[in-house]
Amino acid sequence: MTDAPASVQVNGLVKRYDEAVALDGVSLAVEPGELFGVIGPDGAGKSTLFRILVTVILPDAGAASVDGLDVVDDYLEIRRRVGYMPGRFSLYPDLTVRENLEFFASVFGTSVEAEYDVIAPIYSQIEPFDDRRAGALSGGMKQKLALSCALVHRPRVLILDEPTTGVDAVSRAEFWDMLGELKRGGLTTLVSTPYMDEAARCDRIALLQTGRLLRAPDTPEAVARSFRAPLVRVRATGERAALLGTLRALDGVARAEVFGEWVHVTGAGEDAGALALRMQRALEGQGWSEVVAEPVAPSVEDVFMALMSDPDPTAEVNHG
Ligand code: ADP
Numbered sequence: 001m002t003d004a005p006a007s008v009q010v011n012g013l014v015k016r017y018d019e020a021v022a023l024d025g026v027s028l029a030v031e032p033g034e035l036f037g038v039i040g041p042d043g044a045g046k047s048t049l050f051r052i053l054v055t056v057i058l059p060d061a062g063a064a065s066v067d068g069l070d071v072v073d074d075y076l077e078i079r080r081r082v083g084y085m086p087g088r089f090s091l092y093p094d095l096t097v098r099e100n101l102e103f104f105a106s107v108f109g110t111s112v113e114a115e116y117d118v119i120a121p122i123y124s125q126i127e128p129f130d131d132r133r134a135g136a137l138s139g140g141m142k143q144k145l146a147l148s149c150a151l152v153h154r155p156r157v158l159i160l161d162e163p164t165t166g167v168d169a170v171s172r173a174e175f176w177d178m179l180g181e182l183k184r185g186g187l188t189t190l191v192s193t194p195y196m197d198e199a200a201r202c203d204r205i206a207l208l209q210t211g212r213l214l215r216a217p218d219t220p221e222a223v224a225r226s227f228r229a230p231l232v233r234v235r236a237t238g239e240r241a242a243l244l245g246t247l248r249a250l251d252g253v254a255r256a257e258v259f260g261e262w263v264h265v266t267g268a269g270e271d272a273g274a275l276a277l278r279m280q281r282a283l284e285g286q287g288w289s290e291v292v293a294e295p296v297a298p299s300v301e302d303v304f305m306a307l308m309s310d311p312d313p314t315a316e317v318n319h320g
Pocket of ligand 1: 017018020021022040041042043044045046047048049
């Protein structure tokens with residue numbers, strides 16, 4: 001981290017929609033040049049946070065600034081300085097690739113030629129399809145065009161709302177490679193995702209759930225390391241729901257959750273090795289076959305699940 005002022009500063013943001021509290025006192029700071037991820041499931045409040053930052057909606061309480069400018073007082077200047085990719089594609093499907101880009105450039109009083117160097121790393125990949133209508137592009141290509149459009153006015157901060165949702169795994173990986181390349185160029189990026197595995201691609205992450213941060217933002221490695229309980233992954237032949245129920249009923253099991261083809265079991269007392277052995281014997285004793293139970297390194301998703309069931313009491317502290 002640097003001593004430079006934060007590129008994005010969020011202090012106690014609150015936003016309500018009628019009965020729903022979309023943001024319930026969120027605070028965070030994104031440092032210049034950081035690739036910062038907001039990780040959370042559907043409805044966590046990610047879009048609401050980003051819409052406030054790009055000055056599309058107003059907060060009910062709290063304060064936020066982007067590139068040193070206040071989201072309420074300086075909203076016009078912020079709009080010039082941020083590149084925003086909303087959750088749903090913002091492209092004009094009837095315009096071609098080139099026409100979409102020209103349009104976004106013209107809105108900011110510039111041209112594709114003048115800004116070519118900044119968009120080139122991404123745009124060059126879709127340039128051969130300049131005359132294709134945006135509506136006829138594949139998901140991955142639409143994503144590249146939307147990112148090019150968000151970059152075409154040389155933003156100082158890039159704000160990307162779930163850019164990889166609904167995109168195939170290869171395009172998702174390619175997209176994160178592009179964000180890495182933009183980061184090497186010095187761009188500050190705030191990106192949201194519901195995919196926990198994408199957390200690893202960020203410098204730091206914030207875990208958001210029902211409008212609150214579950215813990216202070218930190219590196220994905222530090223977040224994963226903060227999981228202190230013994231953790232074991234278990235699999236066996238048979239019905240997953242029944243396996244989950246069996247594991248949850250065993251002594252000394254604090255939590256059991258489905259993780260892909262495994263069930264992750266959090267223990268309470270003994271170490272992970274002893275817990276694994278005990279799970280193995282207990283399941284085999286109950287007639288489960290092909291049981292595998294082994295210690296596993298905690299991931300960001302394990303931390304997320306643990307904090308959801310038992311929130312961190314320090315999460316209310318202002319981490320700005
Ligand atoms: P995310 O982007 O993480 O899916 P959102 O910010 O879209 O989360 O939504 C957070 C909460 O606010 C949800 O409960 C959602 O239903 C509610 N919400 C979002 N936008 C509106 C709106 N325009 N009107 C009413 N409720 C909304």
